Each structure stands twice: as C-alpha cells, then as structure tokens.
Amino acid sequence: MTDKTKALFEQGPIRPPSEATSLFIRLTRNCPWNRCLFCPVYKGERFSRREVAEIKADIDAMADIVDRVRAFSWRRGSGGQVTLEIASRLQREEPAWLPVVAWLYYGSGAVFLQDADSLAAPVDDLVEVLEYLRRRIPGIRRITTYARSRTLFRRSVAELRRLVEAGLNRVHVGLESGWDPLLEYMQKGVRSEQHVEAGLKAKEAGLELSEYVILGLGGRKMWREHALATARVLNRINPHFIRVRTLIIPPFSPLFEEVKRGSFVPLEEDRVLEEEKLLLTELKALDAVFCSDHHSNLLQELQGHLARDRERMIDLIDSYFNLPAEQKSLFRLGRRAGYFRSLDDLNNAALSVSVERLGRRLAEEGLSVDGYIQNLLPRYL
Numbered sequence: 001m002t003d004k005t006k007a008l009f010e011q012g013p014i015r016p017p018s019e020a021t022s023l024f025i026r027l028t029r030n031c032p033w034n035r036c037l038f039c040p041v042y043k044g045e046r047f048s049r050r051e052v053a054e055i056k057a058d059i060d061a062m063a064d065i066v067d068r069v070r071a072f073s074w075r076r077g078s079g080g081q082v083t084l085e086i087a088s089r090l091q092r093e094e095p096a097w098l099p100v101v102a103w104l105y106y107g108s109g110a111v112f113l114q115d116a117d118s119l120a121a122p123v124d125d126l127v128e129v130l131e132y133l134r135r136r137i138p139g140i141r142r143i144t145t146y147a148r149s150r151t152l153f154r155r156s157v158a159e160l161r162r163l164v165e166a167g168l169n170r171v172h173v174g175l176e177s178g179w180d181p182l183l184e185y186m187q188k189g190v191r192s193e194q195h196v197e198a199g200l201k202a203k204e205a206g207l208e209l210s211e212y213v214i215l216g217l218g219g220r221k222m223w224r225e226h227a228l229a230t231a232r233v234l235n236r237i238n239p240h241f242i243r244v245r246t247l248i249i250p251p252f253s254p255l256f257e258e259v260k261r262g263s264f265v266p267l268e269e270d271r272v273l274e275e276e277k278l279l280l281t282e283l284k285a286l287d288a289v290f291c292s293d294h295h296s297n298l299l300q301e302l303q304g305h306l307a308r309d310r311e312r313m314i315d316l317i318d319s320y321f322n323l324p325a326e327q328k329s330l331f332r333l334g335r336r337a338g339y340f341r342s343l344d345d346l347n348n349a350a351l352s353v354s355v356e357r358l359g360r361r362l363a364e365e366g367l368s369v370d371g372y373i374q375n376l377l378p379r380y381l
C-alpha cells in the first residue's frame with residue numbers, strides 16, 4: 001500500500017505574505033548567508049543548491065498532479081475547475097497533492113521560487129528551470145523569488161535580463177534598513193549603497209522590485225537613524241513595493257541573546273508606530289505601493305500608494321496616537337489576541353466586550369497586557 005501522505009516534491013519553510021496562494025518550487029535549500037542576528041528561519045541548517053534534474057523532477061510531479069486534478073474535476077462534472085468541494089475531497093483522499101490542489105483552487109497563477117536566495121544559483125540553471133516550469137505547467141502568470149541584495153548586486157543587468165526573458169517577474173528583497181551601522185550590527189552582510197545599486201539593477205533589468213523593511217529593527221538606540229536612512233535609500237531605489245514587517249525576537253534567534261546581554265533594547269509598540277510615521281513622512285511621493293501585509297504589524301490596514309495615500313496613512317497612525325491610553329491598550333490586546341483586524345474594530349461592541357473580558361482575566365491572573373503580548377508575538381513568525 002502506498003503512503004498517501006509521503007511528500008512528492010520538496011517545499012521550503014517560508015514565503016512572503018503576498019505569495020500565500022502561490023505554488024512553491026524549491027530551487028535551493030536554506031540561506032547561503034544565514035548570519036543575520038534577527039533572523040531565526042534557517043539557523044542550524046546548511047545551504048545547498050539542488051540539481052536542475054532534481055528540480056525538474058519536482059516540476060514533473062506537480063504537472064502530473066495538475067493533470068490528475070483536472071481529470072478528477074471533469075469526471076465530477078466541474079469542467080476542470082477546482083471547486084471548494086473538489087479541493088476538500090482531494091485534501092482528504094490525496095493529502096500529498098495539497099500544495100498543488102490549493103494553488104489550482106485559488107487560481108492565482110503565481111509561482112514562488114524558494115528558499116532565501118534563489119539567484120545564488122548559476123544563471124544558466126535558473127533559465128533552464130524557468131523555461132521548463134513554464135513549459136510543463138500551464139496557466140502560470142507570475143514567477144517571483146526572494147533575492148539577497150548582495151547577490152543581485154553581483155549579477156550583471158544582462159544576466160538579470162536573461163532571467164526576466166525566461167519568465168522571472170519579481171524579486172522580494174530584504175532591505176531591512178538603510179542605516180549602515182545597523183546593517184553592520186545585525187550582520188546583514190550588505191551596505192546601503194549595495195542595496196541601492198542592487199535595487200536599481202533589478203529595475204533596469206525589468207524586474208518588479210519588492211523591498212522589505214523591518215520596523216523596530218533599530219531598537220531604542222538607532223530607531224530614528226533607521227527610519228531616516230531607510231527612507232533615503234528607498235527614495236533612491238523607488239521600488240514597486242515597500243513592505244514592512246515588525247521585528248519579533250523569538251527566544252531561538254541570535255538577537256534574543258543580545259537582548260539578554262543588554263546590547264539591544266527593543267522598541268515598545270507605540271514607539272514602533274512613531275518610527276513608522278517618521279519613515280512615511282520622509283518617503284517621497286514615490287510611485288510605490290506601501291504594504292503592511294504581515295501579521296506582525298500592529299496597523300495592518302496601513303496600505304496604499306505612496307504618491308496618493310501617504311497623508312491618509314500618516315493620519316491613520318495619528319488616529320491611533322489620539323486614542324485614550326485605555327483604548328490603545330484595548331486595541332493592542334485585541335489585535336494581538338486575534339479579535340481585532342483594524343482600528344475600526346474598536347467600534348464593534350461585541351468584539352470590544354470580548355477583549356475587555358480577556359483584559360480582566362489577565363488582570364485576575366496578575367498578567368500585564370504587555371507581558372501577554374510579548375508571549376504571543378513569536379507565534380506571528
């Protein structure tokens with residue numbers, strides 16, 4: 001009897017929030033750098049490149065599942081579409097197909113190449129994989145990947161153009177900060193000037209560019225410089241997307257040790273918003289979309305086009321600051337405990353009552369709101 005839960009292809013551990021409905025193809029394993037103090041994801045794991053033949057075998061396995069799922073849908077009278085009923089049934093009967101079934105169900109047509117730095121693989125290999133992927137799996141509309149600035153910086157525009165021609169559309173880059181002393185402290189392995197050159201090269205080659213910033217990364221010591229220098233770097237790059245996520249320090253990350261030693265003092269949530277406001281204020285009216293699409297962000301509704309919506313986003317931060325202290329605390333608790341999604345939810349009486357009840361329970365147990373939130377945050381990673 002075959003084991004239906006046995007993986008038919010490899011999948012890496014993470015993807016950006018915007019790739020939640022993408023199909024994941026693992027090109028490399030882990031991170032070739034793996035030294036950033038704030039990053040727990042691949043610690044203890046060794047980087048390795050996968051052979052092209054191995055990646056192609058994964059793509060073949062996925063293409064085969066696509067055909068089988070479509071055939072199953074036709075047999076059930078759904079004309080090749082993956083409805084919720086078909087997806088649920090296949091999830092039970094063929095659990096190892098799930099990533100492909102989910103991809104067909106969501107219909108995003110997007111593919112994300114894993115893991116942390118796919119462009120570290122030889123360009124010829126990448127082109128071969130990209131072309132094979134498009135040939136074997138129909139309906140792909142977008143292919144994206146993570147790329148380190150340092151790796152992009154080392155690639156020529158001509159090399160990056162070859163990838164674009166083979167089908168790569170977008171790179172997600174961990175800029176994290178534009179402040180060199182902070183990049184050095186966090187052991188990011190790249191300088192701000194290299195971030196700028198890497199970003200400009202990617203754009204020149206025709207790639208869409210998504211730059212990630214970590215709010216709170218400067219801690220109490222460098223928060224202001226972090227915001228100002230990051231805005232300066234982003235203003236020079238003018239990427240297509242600026243995506244923020246908030247620093248979370250889980251006990252298994254190297255930065256946690258620095259917190260214990262006292263060399264890094266994290267910013268309180270309100271100060272992180274102050275930092276975010278400064279970043280937004282200093283960003284020019286760029287032709288970029290600002291996204292807060294990570295659960296770690298307190299105000300996830302802070303989204304918009306910088307040229308059009310920057311003032312609205314700053315006003316939204318101010319509307320949080322203008323709340324009375326107990327309402328701020330209620331919002332933070334409700335947001336982190338999963339009751340509230342946005343500031344507007346404070347107007348939802350039923351939700352607010354539930355959060356107030358949680359607050360009373362914490363008080364009875366002698367727990368502070370801040371302590372409770374600190375314990376919850378690592379789950380957002």
Ligand code: SF4
Pocket residue numbers: 031032033034035036039040041042116148174188
């Ligand atoms: S380069 Fe990216 S994946 Fe690698 S350690 Fe740094 S943050 Fe983590």
